Amino acid sequence: xxxxxxxxxxxxxxxxxxxxxxxxxxxxxxxxxxxxxxxxxxxxxxxxxxxxxxxxxxxxxxxxxxxxxxxxxxxxxxxxxxxxxxxxxxxxxxxxxxxxxxxxxxxxxxxxxxxxxxxxxxxxxxxxxxxxxxxxxxxxxxxxxxxxxxxxxxxxxxxxxxxxxxxxxxxxxxxxxxxxxxxxxxxxxxxxxxxxxxxxxxxxxxxxxxxxxxxxxxxxxxxxxxxxxxxxxxxxxxxxxxxxxxxxxxxxxxxxxxxxxxxxxxxxxxxxxxxxxxxxxxxxxxxxxxxxxxxxxxxxxxxxxxxxxxxxxxxxxxxxxxxxxxxxxxxxxxxxxxxxxxxxxxxxxxxxxxxxxxxxxxxxxxxxxxxxxxxxxxxxxxxxxxxxxxxxxxxxxxxxxxxxxxxxxx
Numbered sequence: 001x002x003x004x005x006x007x008x009x010x011x012x013x014x015x016x017x018x019x020x021x022x023x024x025x026x027x028x029x030x031x032x033x034x035x036x037x038x039x040x041x042x043x044x045x046x047x048x049x050x051x052x053x054x055x056x057x058x059x060x061x062x063x064x065x066x067x068x069x070x071x072x073x074x075x076x077x078x079x080x081x082x083x084x085x086x087x088x089x090x091x092x093x094x095x096x097x098x099x100x101x102x103x104x105x106x107x108x109x110x111x112x113x114x115x116x117x118x119x120x121x122x123x124x125x126x127x128x129x130x131x132x133x134x135x136x137x138x139x140x141x142x143x144x145x146x147x148x149x150x151x152x153x154x155x156x157x158x159x160x161x162x163x164x165x166x167x168x169x170x171x172x173x174x175x176x177x178x179x180x181x182x183x184x185x186x187x188x189x190x191x192x193x194x195x196x197x198x199x200x201x202x203x204x205x206x207x208x209x210x211x212x213x214x215x216x217x218x219x220x221x222x223x224x225x226x227x228x229x230x231x232x233x234x235x236x237x238x239x240x241x242x243x244x245x246x247x248x249x250x251x252x253x254x255x256x257x258x259x260x261x262x263x264x265x266x267x268x269x270x271x272x273x274x275x276x277x278x279x280x281x282x283x284x285x286x287x288x289x290x291x292x293x294x295x296x297x298x299x300x301x302x303x304x305x306x307x308x309x310x311x312x313x314x315x316x317x318x319x320x321x322x323x324x325x326x327x328x329x330x331x332x333x334x335x336x337x338x339x340x341x342x343x344x345x346x347x348x349x350x351x352x353x354x355x356x357x358x359x360x361x362x363x364x365x366x367x368x369x370x371x372x373x374x375x376x377x378x379x380x381x382x383x384x385x386x387x388x389x390x391x392x393x394x395x396x397x398x399x400x401x402x403x404x405x406x407x408x409x410x
Contacts, residue, residue, distance in 0.1 A: 032062075032374070033068060034374075034395060034404075035060045035061070035068075036406075038055035038407050040058075045395075047403075053090060057070040057071055058071045059071040059081065062126065065128070065130065067127050070100065071100070072100045081104055082104055086103070087101075087104065087135075089125075099148075105120075122162055128164035128170075131189060139160065140154040140155045140157075141154045141159045141161065141172075142155070151190075152187070154172075157172065157187070157193070158175035160175045164204075166206075169204075169224070170187055171184050183198055184198075184200070184201065194226075203238055206238040208224055209222070211244075219233065219234055221271065229271065232248060232271070233246035237282065241323065243266050243267065243274060243285070244266070244267055245266055245290070248265065263279060264280065278325065279292045279325070280295070281293040284338040287339040289357065292319060292320065292325075294319075316331075318333040318346070319333065319336070337370075341372065343356060345378075349365055351367060352370035353366060362399070367381055368390075368391065378395065380393070380396055
């Protein structure tokens with residue numbers, strides 16, 4: 001089993017980018033536990049690598065706000081959230097606080113059409129702002145609190161997919177909206193619809209703005225009242241400190257073959273260009289910098305039925321730019337992810353390491369895969385220098401010390 005399968009489904013390609021790819025456990029109360037596994041069973045360890053909840057579950061989700069969701073009786077062999085089984089929640093003492101009684105959605109593999117994308121883009125079984133989306137015996141989702149009381153009845157709203165709350169608002173997919181198709185809406189924590197079902201894809205609000213795709217397949221930016229601000233861009237990242245990375249709709253470049261000519265730029269809140277179109281890709285900002293790719297070539301497009309097209313680039317070099325689009329760390333890396341909690345995974349020579357904002361490294365390039373730091377630890381896949389442990393998954397601390405290694409891979 002691999003740690004990256006524990007990420008929520010907002011990390012799928014939604015539109016044209018991967019963006020919410022840390023575990024999203026903001027608002028944690030007290031020290032968080034981390035998912036561990038032994039063979040095909042999951043449990044939890046603490047920040048010292050000590051077992052708190054022995055590996056005994058079919059699956060376990062990252063801790064958020066003091067609770068972790070666990071699955072009993074499901075099958076996670078496909079590497080996704082299990083199909084089947086029942087879901088409940090444990091606390092930081094490893095005690096079951098919400099009995100396993102909730103259901104998993106039925107998932108299919110990528111590429112997804114828009115209806116299937118609605119299923120897999122849920123963010124269930126992770127608490128946010130005191131509420132968690134869970135699926136009952138019907139096809140609908142609902143939101144419960146930490147006492148397992150229903151706060152938002154999804155059957156009344158006909159919620160087919162539900163995402164986490166962010167700044168008091170969450171995205172939900174409404175079954176057979178007034179237009180006759182399944183569309184996304186925004187609700188508040190009382191279950192009131194604050195922006196009606198209007199979107200085939202919505203992003204969460206950041207800096208008071210959100211990128212959406214409306215029912216007519218138009219990409220646009222809206223404010224928290226649902227007002228359209230502008231619509232000439234394809235979103236790449238959400239807004240951060242007033243700026244977002246986008247692909248403009250260049251004239252005459254709407255065909256897949258023209259994607260080789262597209263570039264990514266930064267825009268400000270007014271939708272105006274803030275940098276020249278010099279970049280092949282720009283990631284999410286952190287520590288005042290964002291990973292940026294230059295000099296790459298288009299490998300091939302990925303076509304998603306009905307709407308979504310993504311691309312893969314090959315070659316080129318990654319560095320880190322500021323809000324002006326100027327490189328603060330020169331493009332010398334094979335790959336790079338954004339700074340989260342003070343560290344950015346970077347790749348050179350086929351192996352990953354961790355970069356600090358001052359350009360120093362935790363250690364060398366020694367991992368086959370590197371996740372983000374959360375609560376002082378990061379999941380990694382060990383590399384050749386680790387000898388007999390090469391290829392195994394582990395957690396490291398901010399000093400680069402290994403505090404836990406997987407056992408009994410099945």
